[in-house]
Amino acid sequence: MRPEQLIRVLVWSEGSEPRDVYGDGIRDAIADYLRTLPDMVVRTESANHPGQGVSRNDLDNTDVLIWWAHVCHDDITDEEAQQIAARVTEDGMGFIALHSSHTSKPLRALLGASGTIAGTEVSGGPEQIRVLLPEHPIAQGITDFTLPREELWREPFDVPEPDERVFESFFPRHDAVFHIGGGCWTRGAGRVFYFRPGHETYPTYFDTNVLRVITNAVRWAVKNPA
Numbered sequence: 001m002r003p004e005q006l007i008r009v010l011v012w013s014e015g016s017e018p019r020d021v022y023g024d025g026i027r028d029a030i031a032d033y034l035r036t037l038p039d040m041v042v043r044t045e046s047a048n049h050p051g052q053g054v055s056r057n058d059l060d061n062t063d064v065l066i067w068w069a070h071v072c073h074d075d076i077t078d079e080e081a082q083q084i085a086a087r088v089t090e091d092g093m094g095f096i097a098l099h100s101s102h103t104s105k106p107l108r109a110l111l112g113a114s115g116t117i118a119g120t121e122v123s124g125g126p127e128q129i130r131v132l133l134p135e136h137p138i139a140q141g142i143t144d145f146t147l148p149r150e151e152l153w154r155e156p157f158d159v160p161e162p163d164e165r166v167f168e169s170f171f172p173r174h175d176a177v178f179h180i181g182g183g184c185w186t187r188g189a190g191r192v193f194y195f196r197p198g199h200e201t202y203p204t205y206f207d208t209n210v211l212r213v214i215t216n217a218v219r220w221a222v223k224n225p226a
Contacts, residue, residue, distance in 0.1 A: 006041045007222050008061055012053055013068040014075065015046040018198040026068045026098075026198070029205040030214060034109055037215065047075045054080050059087045064094035064218045069090060069104045072199060081105035089188030094221025096214065099198030102157070107194065110187050114158045124152025125173030129181055129198055136166045137220045138182065138193065145209040151199035153178050159194070160163070160185070167213075169196050182213065184220075191221045 011034070013027040022029050027044040034042045043062075045053025052075065052148045059065070065084065069076075084106040085091040102115040127150035131139050152171045155178060162183030169181035178196060185192040195213060198204045205211070 005039070007009070008063040008217060009038055009040050009042045009066065009218055010053075010058065010062040011042060011066045012045045014072040015048050016071050017068075021042055021201060021203055022205070026200065026205055027038060027066075030068075033211045034171065034215065034218070040218065047072050048175060049156070052076055052080055054084060056083065059083065059093065061224065062087075062093055064096065064221045066098065066218070067101050067104060067106060068098040068198065070100040073104050076105045078105065080212070081109045085109040085187075087124060088190035088192065092189035092223030094190060094218070094223070095192045096217050096221060097192070097194045098214075099151075099196060099204075100200075102159070102194065102196075107192070110192050111159050111185065113160060116158045118154040118156055120154070121174070122154040122199065122201065124150050124171050126150070126171070127152075128172065129187040129197065130168050130170060133164060134168045136164060136184075138166050138184070138216045139166045140216050141212055142209060142216070147197055147202070147204060147207060147210070149202045150197050150204065151202070152176060153196065155179065159183075162194075168194070189223065191223075193217045193221055 012028040019025050031044045032041045034040050088095050119208045127147045164184040167182030169178040181196045
């Protein structure tokens with residue numbers, strides 16, 4: 001495959017995740033997997049890097065940006081968030097927001113909503129990921145699966161109704177459904193995907209199904225997919 005055909009992926013996480021679960025960070029857990037794929041070239045960045053890892057040069061060399069954030073949302077300036085949003089809406093960069101990135105500045109800028117939820121419980125028990133659109137490209141090769149431990153989230157979830165709800169989350173211990181377990185939006189020239197699981201104290205990003213969802217989302221989100 002020629003270099004110009006490779007999907008340029010930037011995996012960003014803020015660096016607050018515990019090292020006893022993710023020794024090199026969530027970004028590296030995801031990036032290490034994506035680097036095994038022949039159609040992607042993958043870089044990692046964090047809020048600790050120059051330009052918060054989202055400088056103009058960083059973004060100009062990115063086809064799809066994967067974003068995990070939790071407690072450092074305000075470390076990203078409004079200008080940087082708007083720069084990311086413009087790269088999506090104007091230039092067609094894909095944006096994949098993971099778990100607690102629901103209230104990150106870039107996702108809020110893209111969706112025009114607060115992203116807030118009604119409540120959480122870290123010890124949520126198992127999370128069942130239910131496939132709602134099995135024919136969707138992001139669900140390719142995925143059937144319903146269960147993560148043994150995850151954080152429970154409660155609705156309402158303040159985001160616009162997705163163009164497509166690919167997955168929903170069910171927490172059997174609490175008989176609770178989180179209806180946007182995985183949702184897609186089109187914003188201008190670009191595509192946005194939000195995927196709910198991924199609490200930092202659980203090894204969610206080592207799960208084969210989760211990594212397959214992220215892989216599929218990258219290929220779906222890239223501009224002018226083959």
